[in-house]
Amino acid sequence: ETGVTQTPRHLVMGMTNKKSLKCEQHLGHNAMYWYKQSAKKPLELMFVYNFKEQTENNSVPSRFSPECPNSSHLFLHLHTLQPEDSALYLCASSQERAQAPSYEQYFGPGTRLTVT
Amino acid sequence: GQNIDQPTEMTATEGAIVQINCTYQTSGFNGLFWYQQHAGEAPTFLSYNVLDGLEEKGRFSSFLSRSKGYSYLLLKELQMKDSASYLCAVSDSNYQLIWGAGTKLIIKP
Numbered sequence: 001e002t003g004v005t006q007t008p009r010h011l012v013m014g015m016t017n018k019k020s021l022k023c024e025q026h027l028g029h030n031a032m033y034w035y036k037q038s039a040k041k042p043l044e045l046m047f048v049y050n051f052k053e054q055t056e057n058n059s060v061p062s063r064f065s066p067e068c069p070n071s072s073h074l075f076l077h078l079h080t081l082q083p084e085d086s087a088l089y090l091c092a093s094s095q096e097r098a099q100a101p102s103y104e105q106y107f108g109p110g111t112r113l114t115v116t
Numbered sequence: 117g118q119n120i121d122q123p124t125e126m127t128a129t130e131g132a133i134v135q136i137n138c139t140y141q142t143s144g145f146n147g148l149f150w151y152q153q154h155a156g157e158a159p160t161f162l163s164y165n166v167l168d169g170l171e172e173k174g175r176f177s178s179f180l181s182r183s184k185g186y187s188y189l190l191l192k193e194l195q196m197k198d199s200a201s202y203l204c205a206v207s208d209s210n211y212q213l214i215w216g217a218g219t220k221l222i223i224k225p
Contacts, residue, residue, distance in 0.1 A: 004158070042120065042215040043159075043203070056212070090158065097211070104149065105213070107158035 002026055004108035006091050012114045013081065021076040021111045023091030031097035032074040033105065034066060037088040049074060050097035081115045088112050118142045120216035122204050127222045128194055136189045136202050136219045144209020150178055150189045151203040153218065159203055162189070191221075199223045 004025045013019050025032065034046040048056035049068040063085075065077040074091055092105040121139045128134040140148070147166035151159040165171055165180035165187060177190040191198055204216040 040124065040217055042217045043205075043213075045212065104161040104164065107160070109156075109158045 004091060004093055004106050006089075006108035006111055008111060009109065010112045010114075012116060013078070014116055015081055015083075017081075018077070018079040020078065021089055021091075021113075023074040023076075023108055025072055025074075025091075025093040025106070025108075027093055027106060029093040029095055029106070030071055031094045031103075032068060032071070033092040033094075034074065034076050035090040035092065037090055037110070043090070047076075048097055055097060078113075081113075083115050086113055086115045118206075118208065118214045120204055120206060120214055122202075122216040122219045124217070125220045125222065127224060128191075130194055130196060130223055130225050132194050133190065133192050134194060134221065136191070136204075136221065138187045138189070138204035138216055140185050140187070140204070140206045140214070140216075142206045142208045142214055145182060146207035146209070146211055148178075148180055148187050149203075149205045149207070149213070150187075151205065152200050153203060154200045162202075194223050196223050196225070 007022045031050045033048050036044040045058050046060045047066040052068050063080050067075040088110045090110045091108040094103040094105045119141045149164050150162040152162050153159040163178040165178050168180055170179045175192045180187045201218040201220045203218045205213045208214055
């Protein structure tokens with residue numbers, strides 16, 4: 001595997017379910033990100049991890065819970081979601097996070113989440 | 117507040133040239149990125165500008181004017197595979213990326 005991978009690619013879940021999204025990067029990067037992408041809206045940054053430490057939580061509801069066990073893996077645990085949470089969830093990685101404006105982000109293909 | 121504006125959709129003809137504009141108002145500036153995103157796929161990096169001027173990379177060029185809060189992405193010799201969304205993003209004073217909603221580019225034969 002190369003680049004950034006995400007599983008599952010598609011997920012349908014009920015509002016009372018608990019599920020997890022997985023992201024893995026094979027680039028040797030130290031920063032990882034979760035984004036939410038809704039149709040015709042800008043990418044919304046949800047969480048940032050730099051060297052396995054969470055550095056940002058952009059006012060994300062507690063029904064989304066991130067986990068970063070090592071610098072290569074990132075999870076997003078989901079529970080009690082709402083229909084408005086239906087979106088494409090993108091994972092990204094970059095060499096570092098802080099004071100690195102030119103470090104481009106590499107994205108995974110995303111998980112298309114539908115909450116029924 | 118912070119804001120990135122770009123057109124929602126543009127249409128161009130195969131073989132032609134198209135310019136996608138992006139204007140921004142952010143708290144600080146540490147560079148501007150352009151990404152390409154094909155439908156159902158991951159965004160991929162196209163360019164990064166931090167100084168004023170034009171950066172050329174093959175058929176794609178990106179321009180920046182910091183005084184005007186303005187950038188554009190220029191695509192030459194358009195091909196059908198260039199049909200995609202183009203995302204503009206600015207790195208603010210905290211090095212956080214502020215994203216535009218993207219411009220969907222439709223290429224017609």
